[in-house]
Amino acid sequence: MKTILKLTIIVLLIMSFAQAYAAEMINGAGATFPYPVYSAWAFDYNKVTGTQLNYQSIGSGGGIKQITERTVDFGASDKPLTTEQLNKDNLLQFPAVIGGVVPVVNLPGVKAGELRLDSDTVCKIYLGDIKYWDDKGIKSLNPKTDLAHNEITVVHRSDGSGTTAIFTEYLSGVCPSWKDKVGAGTSVKWPAGIGGKGNEGVANYTQRTANSIGYVEFAYAEQNRLAYTLLKNPAGNFVAPSFDAFEDAAATGDFDPKKHFHLWLVNAPGKNAWPVAGATFILLAKEKTDENKNVVKFYDWAFKNGDAKAKELVYVPLPGSLKEKIRAYWKANGIQ
Amino acid sequence: MTRQSRRKIGGFVALVLCTLAALLGLFWLVIILGDVLIHGIKALKPGLFINDPVPPGVAGGGLRHAFIGQLLITGFATLIGVPLGVLGGTFLAEYARGRKIALIISILSDIMVSVPSIVIGTFIYAVLVRPLGHFSGWAGAVALSVIMVPVVLRTTEDMLSLVPWTLREAAFALGAPYYKVITQVVYRGAATGILTGILLSIARVAGETAPLLFTAFNNSFFSTNMGQPVASLTVTIFQYAMGPYDNWHEQAWAASFVITIFILVLTMAGRLIIKWRYK
Amino acid sequence: MPTTPKKNSVDTIFSSITAVSAFSVIILIAGILYTLVDESYPAIEKFGIWNFLTSTDWDPVRESFGALTNIYGTILTTFLSLMIAIPVAVGIAIFVTEISPNFLKGPIGAAIELLAAIPSIIYGMWGLFTLTPIMSRHIEPLLKSIFADVPFIGILFQGTPMGIDILTASVILSIMIIPFTASISRDAFNLTPSIVKESAYALGATKWEVVKNIVIPYSKLGVFGGIVLSLGRALGETMAVAFVLGNNHRITTSLFDAAATITVTLANEFSEADTDMYFSSLYYLALILFVMSFITLAIAKFFLLRAERKYSR
Numbered sequence: 001m002k003t004i005l006k007l008t009i010i011v012l013l014i015m016s017f018a019q020a021y022a023a024e025m026i027n028g029a030g031a032t033f034p035y036p037v038y039s040a041w042a043f044d045y046n047k048v049t050g051t052q053l054n055y056q057s058i059g060s061g062g063g064i065k066q067i068t069e070r071t072v073d074f075g076a077s078d079k080p081l082t083t084e085q086l087n088k089d090n091l092l093q094f095p096a097v098i099g100g101v102v103p104v105v106n107l108p109g110v111k112a113g114e115l116r117l118d119s120d121t122v123c124k125i126y127l128g129d130i131k132y133w134d135d136k137g138i139k140s141l142n143p144k145t146d147l148a149h150n151e152i153t154v155v156h157r158s159d160g161s162g163t164t165a166i167f168t169e170y171l172s173g174v175c176p177s178w179k180d181k182v183g184a185g186t187s188v189k190w191p192a193g194i195g196g197k198g199n200e201g202v203a204n205y206t207q208r209t210a211n212s213i214g215y216v217e218f219a220y221a222e223q224n225r226l227a228y229t230l231l232k233n234p235a236g237n238f239v240a241p242s243f244d245a246f247e248d249a250a251a252t253g254d255f256d257p258k259k260h261f262h263l264w265l266v267n268a269p270g271k272n273a274w275p276v277a278g279a280t281f282i283l284l285a286k287e288k289t290d291e292n293k294n295v296v297k298f299y300d301w302a303f304k305n306g307d308a309k310a311k312e313l314v315y316v317p318l319p320g321s322l323k324e325k326i327r328a329y330w331k332a333n334g335i336q
Numbered sequence: 337m338t339r340q341s342r343r344k345i346g347g348f349v350a351l352v353l354c355t356l357a358a359l360l361g362l363f364w365l366v367i368i369l370g371d372v373l374i375h376g377i378k379a380l381k382p383g384l385f386i387n388d389p390v391p392p393g394v395a396g397g398g399l400r401h402a403f404i405g406q407l408l409i410t411g412f413a414t415l416i417g418v419p420l421g422v423l424g425g426t427f428l429a430e431y432a433r434g435r436k437i438a439l440i441i442s443i444l445s446d447i448m449v450s451v452p453s454i455v456i457g458t459f460i461y462a463v464l465v466r467p468l469g470h471f472s473g474w475a476g477a478v479a480l481s482v483i484m485v486p487v488v489l490r491t492t493e494d495m496l497s498l499v500p501w502t503l504r505e506a507a508f509a510l511g512a513p514y515y516k517v518i519t520q521v522v523y524r525g526a527a528t529g530i531l532t533g534i535l536l537s538i539a540r541v542a543g544e545t546a547p548l549l550f551t552a553f554n555n556s557f558f559s560t561n562m563g564q565p566v567a568s569l570t571v572t573i574f575q576y577a578m579g580p581y582d583n584w585h586e587q588a589w590a591a592s593f594v595i596t597i598f599i600l601v602l603t604m605a606g607r608l609i610i611k612w613r614y615k
Numbered sequence: 616m617p618t619t620p621k622k623n624s625v626d627t628i629f630s631s632i633t634a635v636s637a638f639s640v641i642i643l644i645a646g647i648l649y650t651l652v653d654e655s656y657p658a659i660e661k662f663g664i665w666n667f668l669t670s671t672d673w674d675p676v677r678e679s680f681g682a683l684t685n686i687y688g689t690i691l692t693t694f695l696s697l698m699i700a701i702p703v704a705v706g707i708a709i710f711v712t713e714i715s716p717n718f719l720k721g722p723i724g725a726a727i728e729l730l731a732a733i734p735s736i737i738y739g740m741w742g743l744f745t746l747t748p749i750m751s752r753h754i755e756p757l758l759k760s761i762f763a764d765v766p767f768i769g770i771l772f773q774g775t776p777m778g779i780d781i782l783t784a785s786v787i788l789s790i791m792i793i794p795f796t797a798s799i800s801r802d803a804f805n806l807t808p809s810i811v812k813e814s815a816y817a818l819g820a821t822k823w824e825v826v827k828n829i830v831i832p833y834s835k836l837g838v839f840g841g842i843v844l845s846l847g848r849a850l851g852e853t854m855a856v857a858f859v860l861g862n863n864h865r866i867t868t869s870l871f872d873a874a875a876t877i878t879v880t881l882a883n884e885f886s887e888a889d890t891d892m893y894f895s896s897l898y899y900l901a902l903i904l905f906v907m908s909f910i911t912l913a914i915a916k917f918f919l920l921r922a923e924r925k926y927s928r
Contacts, residue, residue, distance in 0.1 A: 343821055343824065344821060346823065347821040347822060347823030347824060348823075350823040350826075350827075351709075351714055351822060351823055353706060354706040354707075354709040354710045354713075354714060355706075355710055355714060356706070357702065357703045357704075357705075357706025357707050357709075357710065358706065358707045358710035358711065358715070358723060360703055361703065361704075361707045361723075361726070361727060361730065361793055361794075361797065362723065362726055364730065364790050364793070365726050365729060365730045367745075368730075368733065368737070368738070368741050368790075369729075369733075371741055371744075371745050372737060372741065375744075419636075420636045420639055421636075422636075423632055423633045423636035423637075424633065424636035424637035424638075424639060424640065425637075426633045426636075427630070427633035427634050427636060427637035428637055430633070431630045431633060431634065432634075432637070438637075440641075441637050441638070441640055441641060443913075443916055443920075444640055444641060444644060445640050446912075446916055447644075447909060447912040447913060447916060448640060448643065448644060450844065450847050450848055450851070450908070450912050451647075451851065451905065451908060451909065451912070452850070452851025452852075452853070452878060452904055452905070452908055453851070453853070454851070454853045454878050454881050454882060454901075454904075455647065455651070455851070455881075455901050455904060455905045456647070457881075457885075458651070458654075458881065458885060458897075458898065458901045459646070459647045459650050459651070461885075462650045462653075462654055462898075463646070463650060482643060485639060485640065485643070486640055489636075489637070489640065513623045513625065513626045514626050514629075514630070515625055515626045515629035515630070518629070539732055542734070543732075543733070543734020543735070543736065543737070544734070545734070545735070545736045545853070545854045546853040546854060546878070546882060549882060549885070549886065550885055550886050570734065570736050570854075573736055573737075573740060574736060574739075574854065574857075577739075577740040577743060577744070577858065578743075578858065585744070588740060589740075592736075592737050592740060595734060595737070596733060596734070596737055599732055599733070599734060600729055600732060600733070603728065603729065603732040604725075604729070607725065607728065
């Protein structure tokens, strides 16, 4: 008995200290939106440098919260914070990658890119005003699709989410009744539906529930073969979510370092622009200079070497000029 | 129909219903275990234990980080919880035997055993995670040990009370001080019982998820540094099962299989020891 | 204490260490209570107690929070699961103690204990992957076709059966608490003195009459304690319901709707509440849950202790 106990203690202690200082570790948490690309980058970065970047996708609300409480080295959020908010909590912010939020449906017989929706129908579905798939509004947009009289199950996020922030920002911009009744934010008071945890959870629930509609970052729709819909953009065109459509939305964006790059990319004016695009941001605690340098080193590496991987997962890498602006921002804040 | 046969039929129907209830209970066990077994074995590959996770969308990868992390967290929780529990139980059964305070602590422990474990997670977050500025394996281990202490304390108390008082008196008569009597006579008499209690308490905390969510957090890399976030099987199952990827689901089943077998073996071992020793 | 043992200094140290260890339980409970109250103080100050308990608002954008939707979900799922679990559990206990042939008692008892040992996250995952599709495709449509048009009960079975809802969560929860209730009831039944039972048999009572008129009345305190204990467990269960409840902060009447319990809300939102008031409100929820389950468990303990005293007399 005693020997077993001693052995266990020794083994545990050795295990816990042997590697303690062997691998450098960076802890990040936040948005699930860029999780596929961050984890792919971290995987490659670990192979090249040995540094472990542990990114946990707990939602943008979580990213903001945990960096504010200083329990992680960096937070990630798809909802950009304003200068005022950043100053209040002594934070820095820069964008990392651009992507798009897409509505996905689980309708028998409806394939990806077949269903057409506009801002009005999406808004009414999420408000619970449109309850059935054969609603007039949806039918008139889709005269050729066979829509049965089935009740719509709305899937939304249950956690604090930047994907939700982008999505509700989009709805608030195009749908006045949404703005009045619900508003925009990382978590809102949903008028209808069931909540899944993370982009992962929404994708999972949508997959499992017939006649449902959800919204996820495009990489989740692609990787899980979910049926995304077309959306009508402000220029009046029905566009499919794609690399080009996201890039078109990003092209009009003017990220300003003075505002810590605060910018929404929803409802961009471009002809082929996807209306629900957004950048995802990294948040740093200003006073943690050493940790910040490690984080910045990682993103600098990713900016140089990660573009191909990002494109493969249908994220839009930041344009070269923006990357330079970000590097200048790092230097100005003494973290590179 | 006579009153006699009405009674007989009524009784028969009621007894059949009870039998059906028992069958239903067995049915759930078979179904759940069977499901975990079938899906788990299918996904059980050697790579699962020696590889670390890969990004979603890439084939392969394993859960080595979570297996080791789970062992670390549970191991340290045991190291913290067992001594506290055993010593506390000793106080109740020996020094405070028969006193009101022993009864109060005993009742409070019984209540603590069933207090929602997620509340303990929020408590540890406030006292260990935020002030230290880190999610950490230590915080996870402490959270689990908080659940463990009352379990071990109560079994120890019960087991020590079973040791006949005359045994202690014999030792006192030889002039031994109380602490020596406890450590060398009473503990020996109750050793198997206490060990069983420890086994069952490990089984109890090894399957806990809720208290780890905000304490040990999670880690996608292999790390044995307890001062950093550490992955655990249960939190990984939660993340993977809620996720949309097929190979995540597969690995979640495999992890469930391993943890279920581990806990069932511990539980059975505990029960068998009790049977063998006390019947 | 029958004999006073010899005292010396080592003994004093040892006894103090054990005392500190024992008091750690009290310190922990006090610490938890203090921390929860302290952390939820801003929310208590802003929303008050009665307002918070009765408000159905859960609106992070406008930072207006109330606990009622969560309490409603918690109580509803707990109540439903007890409705399912109690008859089954008592049935199992009767079977094991009175009906089953001796060679089956051991295995069935072991099976029940194993069922109790399976971690709750396994129940949750199994619920999502296996039970949810069965519920949404077969059981719920069946229930809907039978009950939807029945007056009064009908409102419980409205809407689309999607499997991720109150009913599925309650079923999983009931499977989880059956073993607790069953094994405590079994222990209580076992304490009925056989001489009383045998006298009843001698008077010509049937087996069921013995169970109904002798065993159950004799052990009702213990059984009741067991049920209240299961209630306390069900209130605080997180993982088993987190997968299938659907996280919906609204009060609905249909069992086919999603809901939220206090535990599920904490699991989902605790690490990601981004404003102070939001976070404080979550601690407030945790406090309510702690108090609720503490009281329930104390009641259970009270009954179990009384039962114990009664039998040992």
